[in-house]
Amino acid sequence: MAHVGTRPTPVGRPVLTALAPVALAVLVLSVAVATTVGPSDLGARDALAVMLERLGGPDSGLSDLREGIIWELRLPRAVLAAVCGAGLALCGVVLQSLLRNPLADPFVLGVSSGASTGAVLVVLTGVGAGAIGLAGGAFVGAVVAFGLVLLLGFVTGGTTDRVILAGVAATQLFSALTSFIVFTAADAEQTRGVLFWLLGSLSTASWNDVVVCGSVVLLGTAVCWAAAGTLDAFTFGQDAAATLGVSVVKVRLLLLVVTALMTAVIVSTSGAIGFVGLVLPHAARAIVGVRHRLLVPTATVLGAIFLVWVEMGSRVVIAPQELPVGVATALVGVPAFVLIMLRQRRRSA
Amino acid sequence: MSTPTEVGMSTPTEVGMSIESDRVSWAVRDRLIVDAVSVAVRPGSTVGLLGPNGSGKSSLLRLLAGLRPTSSGVVRLDGADVSGMSRRDVARRLAVVDQESTTDSDPSVRDVIGLGRLPHRAPWAPESACDRDIARMAAATMRTEHLLDRRYATLSGGERQRVQLARALAQEPTELLLDEPTNHLDVRHQLELLELVRAASATTVMALHDLNLAAAYCDEVVVLRAGRVQVAGPPEIVIRPEMIAEVYGVEAEVEHTPSGLHVRYLRALTGRPEATIEGGRMTR
Numbered sequence: 260m261a262h263v264g265t266r267p268t269p270v271g272r273p274v275l276t277a278l279a280p281v282a283l284a285v286l287v288l289s290v291a292v293a294t295t296v297g298p299s300d301l302g303a304r305d306a307l308a309v310m311l312e313r314l315g316g317p318d319s320g321l322s323d324l325r326e327g328i329i330w331e332l333r334l335p336r337a338v339l340a341a342v343c344g345a346g347l348a349l350c351g352v353v354l355q356s357l358l359r360n361p362l363a364d365p366f367v368l369g370v371s372s373g374a375s376t377g378a379v380l381v382v383l384t385g386v387g388a389g390a391i392g393l394a395g396g397a398f399v400g401a402v403v404a405f406g407l408v409l410l411l412g413f414v415t416g417g418t419t420d421r422v423i424l425a426g427v428a429a430t431q432l433f434s435a436l437t438s439f440i441v442f443t444a445a446d447a448e449q450t451r452g453v454l455f456w457l458l459g460s461l462s463t464a465s466w467n468d469v470v471v472c473g474s475v476v477l478l479g480t481a482v483c484w485a486a487a488g489t490l491d492a493f494t495f496g497q498d499a500a501a502t503l504g505v506s507v508v509k510v511r512l513l514l515l516v517v518t519a520l521m522t523a524v525i526v527s528t529s530g531a532i533g534f535v536g537l538v539l540p541h542a543a544r545a546i547v548g549v550r551h552r553l554l555v556p557t558a559t560v561l562g563a564i565f566l567v568w569v570e571m572g573s574r575v576v577i578a579p580q581e582l583p584v585g586v587a588t589a590l591v592g593v594p595a596f597v598l599i600m601l602r603q604r605r606r607s608a
Numbered sequence: 609m610s611t612p613t614e615v616g617m618s619t620p621t622e623v624g625m626s627i628e629s630d631r632v633s634w635a636v637r638d639r640l641i642v643d644a645v646s647v648a649v650r651p652g653s654t655v656g657l658l659g660p661n662g663s664g665k666s667s668l669l670r671l672l673a674g675l676r677p678t679s680s681g682v683v684r685l686d687g688a689d690v691s692g693m694s695r696r697d698v699a700r701r702l703a704v705v706d707q708e709s710t711t712d713s714d715p716s717v718r719d720v721i722g723l724g725r726l727p728h729r730a731p732w733a734p735e736s737a738c739d740r741d742i743a744r745m746a747a748a749t750m751r752t753e754h755l756l757d758r759r760y761a762t763l764s765g766g767e768r769q770r771v772q773l774a775r776a777l778a779q780e781p782t783e784l785l786l787d788e789p790t791n792h793l794d795v796r797h798q799l800e801l802l803e804l805v806r807a808a809s810a811t812t813v814m815a816l817h818d819l820n821l822a823a824a825y826c827d828e829v830v831v832l833r834a835g836r837v838q839v840a841g842p843p844e845i846v847i848r849p850e851m852i853a854e855v856y857g858v859e860a861e862v863e864h865t866p867s868g869l870h871v872r873y874l875r876a877l878t879g880r881p882e883a884t885i886e887g888g889r890m891t892r
Contacts, residue, residue, distance in 0.1 A: 361712050488731035491723060495709045501675055503779075504699030504727035549715045550722075552734060 282560045286341060289567040293337035296571050298579050299328050306333070336464040339472060340570040340584070341563035343461070343525045344535055346476035348562025350518040351536030352543065352554055353483050356490045357514055358419045364537035365522040368422070368515065369429030371531040373404020374523065375457050376433045376440070382453055383444040393456065394527045401523035404429050409515065419497065422515075459532035459585025461570055468528045479521040480559055486514060487551035494549065532585045534592025535562055541599045625684070626651040626811040627702070627783050632671055632681035641667045643835040644681065649811055651782075656822040656843070657815040659832035660856055665815035666707075668832065669785050672813060673704050685783065699727035702783040703776035703810075707791050709768065711760065717771050718756045721747050724778025743778045750774035750804055766797035770804065777808060786814035790821060819847055823869040831855055844869050853877060 294306040301321075308319035309329040319326060350365035358367070366372070377400020378393050380386050391399065411425035437457075441450055455462075483490070489510050492500040497507050525532075543558035566588070573587035628648040634641050642664045649655050657665045670676045672683055674690035683690040690698060703724070724746065725739040747753045750770045755763065763771065769789055776784060786805065790798040798818070802825045805812055816822045822829050823843040830840040833855050839846050847869060852860040859874040 356713070359712050485732040488726050488729065488733070491719075492726050494711050494713060494715055494720070494723060495706075496711075498670070498675055499704075499706070499709065501695055502673060502699060502702075502704040503723060504694075504696035506695050544713070549713045549719055552732075 279556070282557075282564075286560055286564050286567070289564050290334075290337045290341055293340070293567050293571045294329055294333040296575060297328070297333055299325070301325060301329060305329065310334070331466075332464075335466050335469050336461050336570070337567055338469050339461050339464040339529065340566045342469060342472045342476050343529050343532060344539075344562040344564070344566025345559040346472065346479065346521045346525050346562075347532060347536040347566070348539035348543070348558040349476070349480055349483055349555065350522050351538075351540040351562075352551070352558045353490065353514055353518050354536075355540055356493050356551065357511060358423055359493065359496060360419070360423060361541070362537070363423065364533075365518065365525075366430070366531060366533065366536070367426045368519050368522070369404040369408045369426045369433065370401045370519055370522045371526050372430045372433035372437065373407075374398070374401040374526040375531065376400045376436045377403070378456060378527075379437050379440045379453055383440055383449055397527035398523050400433070401519070401526055404433055405519040405523065409512075455583055456530045457585075458583035459530040459588070460581075460583050461529050462581060464528075472524055472528055475521055475524045479517050480555070482517050483514070484552070484555045486510065487555055490514075490551040490555075491549075530583070530585060532566070532588055534588045534596065535566055538592045538595045538599065539565055542595070545602075624651070625649060626653075626686065627672060627813065628684050629668070629672060630682045630684065632668075632683060633679045634667055634671055634676060635679045640679075641835055642671060645832070645835070645837050646681075647813075647830055647837070647840070649783075649813055650827075651811055652809070653827040654806060654812040654814070654825060656826035656829040657813065657832060658819065658822055658829050658855075659838070663832040663855075664835040665832055666787050667835075669704070669787050669813065669815055673702060673785050674698050675704075696727050699779060701781055702785065703779040703781035704785045705769070705772045705776050705787070705789055707788045708765075709772050715760050716756070717747075717752060717758050717760055717763070718743070720760050720771055721752070721756075721774045721778055724775040727779060742780065743774075746774040746777035749777055749808065765792045766794070766801065769793065769797075769801055773801070773804065773808070777810075781810050784808065784810040784812045784814075786812065788815050788817060790816070790818065819852070819871045820869075823847055823871070847871060 291306065291310075292303075294310075295301070295303040305319070305321060305325070306329050309321060309326050311317065312319040312326070313330055347365050351363070354363040354365065354367060355361055360367075374397040378397040380400070381391065381396030382393050386396075408422065408425045408429045411428065412422035415421045415425065441453065489500075489505050492503040492505045497511075501507050539562045540554075540558050543554055543561050546561075547553040547557045566584070569587050569591055570584045573582040573584045576582060576587075625648045629645055631644045631646050632642060633644050645664070645668055647655070647668075657668060659665055667676070671678055674683060674693070674695075677691060685693065685698065685702060721743045722735060722739070725735065725743060729736065729739065744753070744756075747756060750773045752767070752770050752774050755767060755771065760768065760771065773789070784805070789801055789805065793801060798821060802821060805814070806825055814826075816826070826843055828841060829843045829846050831838040831846060831851060838855055839851060844864065847862060849860050849862055852858055852862075852871065852873075857877045859877055861872045861874065863870045863872065
């Protein structure tokens with residue numbers, strides 16, 4: 260047996276080039292399907308009619324209220340799901356490569372727990388509530404937490420495992436702070452509202468959110484894709500990256516800031532949606548291999564498609580109630596994660 | 609206090625050196641790991657760094673590669689101060705292979721060798737046909753062509769080292785730094801690897817444990833002890849029983865035969881505690 264380790268992955272380049280438009284078509288279709296699902300009796304035909312009208316087509320013949328359900332509720336929600344899924348998966352890819360840790364995800368830098376503390380502080384205690392609101396509070400919290408992680412990580416040596424440890428410490432700290440605030444300040448109803456947000460929810464999605472998240476994720480994707488070769492260079496660690504011509508400290512700081520910013524913006528609009536950033540990068544690697552030039556766009560599109568469908572599912576499974584989308588991604592993500600771990604064990608065996 | 613290099617080595621001030629360290633020191637906190645080491649390597653030669661564990665071989669290699677800032681002294685590549693060069697410019701002419709290279713991701717051998725082309729293009733640029741050709745040539749030179757579609761994780765230690773060397777060659781280096789490349793390899797693979805290194809025609813500096821291998825494959829050797837150059841020069845002059853006793857604490861016979869120099873280890877010298885570094889000072 261000369262080729263023990265050969266396995267029929269990554270697919271060839273020409274096949275992938277052909278698949279790119281297909282993947283984008285699937286994404287658009289997924290978003291379209293998502294707009295047809297919901298408690299109101301509005302089907303695919305209505306959704307299509309409304310979209311055609313908004314894009315300059317003939318009048319849909321639906322009441323303004325019904326049009327609004329499609330255009331102002333369902334569509335921004337589906338698009339925001341795609342944007343958040345794409346951003347989270349991308350952050351996962353970058354952080355796993357940069358920190359050389361297959362368990363790294365967008366929340367490893369303490370961003371999400373910081374966001375939670377910020378949001379809870381604003382909603383429950385009213386600090387700055389008028390000025391910045393829940394999303395603003397979450398964003399400030401996320402940035403503060405990330406700043407703390409960076410400071411802690413670099414003060415203690417700046418190696419990747421220090422950054423991860425600092426992230427773990429910050430996560431614990433801010434989770435404790437969040438619990439403290441909830442216990443001391445919240446009434447039951449407020450707690451429920453905040454909890455729903457903490458678990459990840461896209462139910463308040465607006466076009467404004469889509470524009471803000473969308474532009475940040477788009478920019479982040481461009482930066483990370485442009486750094487594809489640099490990310491490849493980290494395959495065998497920081498020193499190896501340096502010997503391949505990478506200015507490690509500069510590049511790592513830039514990419515950490517970009518991913519933290521993306522995560523902060525996503526978390527502050529949608530709450531902490533777990534497992535997308537952890538699982539999807541592994542799925543993307545299984546399909547296209549480890550080179551970031553292919554991996555970055557693949558993970559981005561897969562993450563988008565994934566979250567659109569999971570978000571849709573979260574509205575359906577216990578209808579008329581909604582499952583927080585973060586709960587849904589965890590329910591899907593944990594089994595997927597176990598599969599990945601089993602696969603890795605098989606490989607190392 | 610500089611310890612000047614001895615027999616056969618050129619003085620660091622001489623022009624035309626491929627890579628040289630000029631009284632280079634490196635300290636972690638106040639502990640001196642590399643102590644005023646001056647080494648000058650002639651273009652095209654193969655230099656072995658010898659010395660027991662902890663004598664500073666790996667640290668010196670890292671300094672030569674510009675991976676750590678020196679505490680004092682200068683490392684020059686072709687006359688230019690490495691600390692003033694961009695990482696990319698260094699990577700285009702100097703390649704490094706570590707003792708052991710591990711990864712958490714699951715690259716193919718083709719991916720790994722392809723990494724060697726990264727310094728030669730923009731990070732967003734795709735791999736060109738030229739990149740692929742050079743990577744394939746490097747793979748062929750290191751006899752790893754048949755492994756290209758394997759997963760790196762499934763390779764044996766010897767195969768991984770050859771793949772890493774192929775990756776290094778794909779960088780088209782004029783200088784090659786190797787940190788104990790034969791570690792973990794069986795005898796046949798050790799010999800095979802060093803044959804391939806010699807055939808690669810880059811100026812090579814490598815840390816080695818095995819004195820017999822050093823004698824067979826190096827033009828010159830530098831013996832480090834507690835971070836300093838103990839002695840340097842052609843292996844047949846440097847590798848003597850007295851040096852082995854003093855530096856390694858081992859009684860040995862050195863035999864000069866038509867097939868080369870052979871070291872036979874007899875026994876560890878006891879009753880004489882090994883030299884250690886403490887606060888940068890040698891103590892007994």
